[in-house]
Amino acid sequence: MEERILIVAPRGRDAEVVAQVLSRERMECVVCTNVGQLVATLPEGAACALIADEALDALALRSLDGWLSTQPPWSDFPFVLLVGNGKKGVPTAEGRRLEVLGNVMLIERPVSGEALVSAARSARRARRRQYQARAMIAERAAANLRLVNAARQKDEFLAMLAHELRNPLAPIRNAAEAIRTTDAVLPARVQWAREIIERQSRHLASLLEDLLDVSRITTGKITLKRNIIELGGVLAAAIDVAKLALDAHGHTLVVRAPDDSIYLDADATRLAQVFGNLLDNAVKYTLDGGRIEIDVTAEEGLVTVAVSDNGTGIAPEELPEIFELFSQSNRALDRAQGGLGIGLSVVRSLIGMHGGTVRAESAGLGLGTRIVVTLPTVDAPVQGSDRADDVEHGNTQILDVLVVDDNVDAASSLALLLELNGHRVRIAHDGLHALDACADAQPDAVLLDIGLPGMDGYEVAQRLRQMVTMSHATLIAITGYGQPEDIARARAAGFDHHLVKPVEPDTLALLFDDVRQSRATQLR
Structure with a gap:
């Protein structure tokens, strides 16, 4: 169908003759009685x-104009226009307009069979090139779709990987924190083991966040x-986050900063992640007993x-690539300190x-490294009431807390940690038992996992709100799912806060300060 030649020549036997000439050259021809029928046949x-130019009147031109305007970007449909109509070499006014409308080849009548065949073959070759362009565009679109699907599958895999890795990390961190509360009575070897567990679990959590951030950043x-x-x-x-690693390697940290406060319009968590990454690199690539320095200088509108x-140190040829994704420095003779190359x-x-x-x-290998960050500063904020004055961090006022998690180790370790801080804690391992526990006695806070069996955490939260x-x-979501859409969905389900496993004890303590203030407000 796509190789056919459509013919409109209403005078005498012109159409039939043209079709016979072209058919002898194995070209499929379709004779149309008028331009309207031709336009109706073109989509096939x-x-x-x-x-023939005598077939073109105002109505025919409007029909052709309408069809030409619907052509896809790859298409430039070829027309062969037979001109003359008794006036040698002069196409009709409609024929001249058709030249403007489309890809037109003019052939003056009377025309030889050879010229007619040559024009038809030329037009068909041009159309085949257009078909090739169409195929390339379609293949590119399909390739793009495959890339989009692959990126989506990658994001889904990373989200699931993060969830599965965070679940065992949470009880490990909770257990290490619980042991820390009794450090004073523990043997030195046990304290040493606890510090290793805490330090390495922090490092694993940091690597996991960096890996997820690469995906988030590249997808916007x-x-x-x-x-x-x-x-x-x-x-x-x-x-504070780097302190364990600094101490473990015997590094000396020197901080030089102005006495005056420096203010930024920024995301505090993300900047802490930035400087934490830089300190982590400095620790990894400095031999034990080394010296690490942080220098802060402020100029007009900028801080460095x-x-x-x-x-x-870093070899000169590696400096231009050091910030590229998955770039690996040859700073060490082995891969012991190599990391993922994403920080x-x-x-x-x-x-x-x-x-x-x-x-x-x-300055080169063996001569140290200096990473310089420059950020815009802002004026100091207008002083107002500070919530920190209203609620003392670390207040020991007891809260009733329900921990809901199907991971028994995660639930019991978090419960133990909360109990060591003086809170009354109950545990449920699925949604139905969580609803029953809340119906029996209202807790001040519910620490609720999302990935529960049967009824998930979103549905549990919605039912609790009813x-x-x-x-x-x-309601505090404590989960391994930390993508922006996960946070938005948690808010929509009725959660007040969304925390990603493993949860820092200080973060939980600050949230409990909010719970205390909320409860105090209700009692007034």
């Missing part, structure tokens, strides 16, 4: 149309929760934070999202 497929799914924040607090949080070490890529992306820049400096006695309870 054709290589070209051969039209990461968002910043900006507030006016103080840089010193962000650096303190990063240093430089993290330096006297470690293994600095995440750093560059997050700093760029904050409107800043980052660069690496090194219970009159639970209208003021705080």
Whole structure:
């Protein structure tokens, strides 16, 4: 069908003669009585149309114009126009207009059979090239669709991988934290083992977050929760996370910063992640007993934070690639410290999202490394009431807490941790038992896993919100699912907060401060 030649020549036996000439050359021809029939036949497929100019009137031109406007981008349908009509070499006004409308080849009558065949073959070759372009476009579209599906499957796999890895991480971290509360009476060897467990589980959680962030950043799914924040607090949080590793390797950390506070319009969690990554790299690539320095300098509208070490350094040829995804430095003779090669890529992306820049400096292998981050600053916020003054962090006021998790180790370890902090804790391992527990006695807070068997955490939250006695309870999702859509879905289901496993005890303590204040407000 797509190789056919459509013919419109209404005068005498012209159409029949043209069809006979072309058919002898094994060209399939279809004779149409008028342009309207030709336009109706075109959607079925054709290589070209051969039209005598006397067939073109105003109505025919409108029909052709309408069809030509619907052509896909790859198509430039060829017309062969037989002109003359008794006036040698002069096409009709309609014929001249058709030249403007489409891809037209003019043939003057009377025409020889050879010229007619040559024109038809030329038009068919041009149409075949268009078909090739169509096939290439279709293949590219199919390839793009495959890429989109592969990216979606990758994201789904990473989300599931994160969930499955976070589940065992949570009880490990909880158990290490529970042991820490009794450090004073533990033998030194047990304290040492607890520190290794805590340090390595933190490191594994950090690697997992970096891996997920690469996917979020490359797909544009990461968002910043900006507030006016103080840089010193962000650096303190990063240093606190790195402290175990710094101490384990015997490194000396020196921090030099201005006395005055420096304020940023930024996401405090993401910046703490950035500087935590930089400190983690400095620790890994510096031999035990090394020196790591953080230098903060402020200029008009900008602050520079430089993290330096006297470690293994970077070869000059590797510096331009150090921030590329999966870039691996040959700083060490083996892969013991190599990492995934994604941390600095995440750093560059997050700093760029904050409107800043980052660069690496090194005099060469064995001569240390300096990573320099520059960020825009803002004016100090207007002073107002500080909630920290209203609620003392670490308040020992007892809360009634329900922990819901089908992972027995995760539930029991978190419950033990909460009990060591003085709270009254109950445990449920599925949604139905959680509903029954809340009906028996209203808790102040419910720590609810999402991936429960049978009734999932979203449905449990929705049902709890329908219970009159639970209208003021705080629902906290504690889950291995941490994608933006997971957080949005948790909010829609009725959760007040969404935490990703493993949960930092300090984060949970701050949320419990909110629960206490909410309960105090209800009692007034």
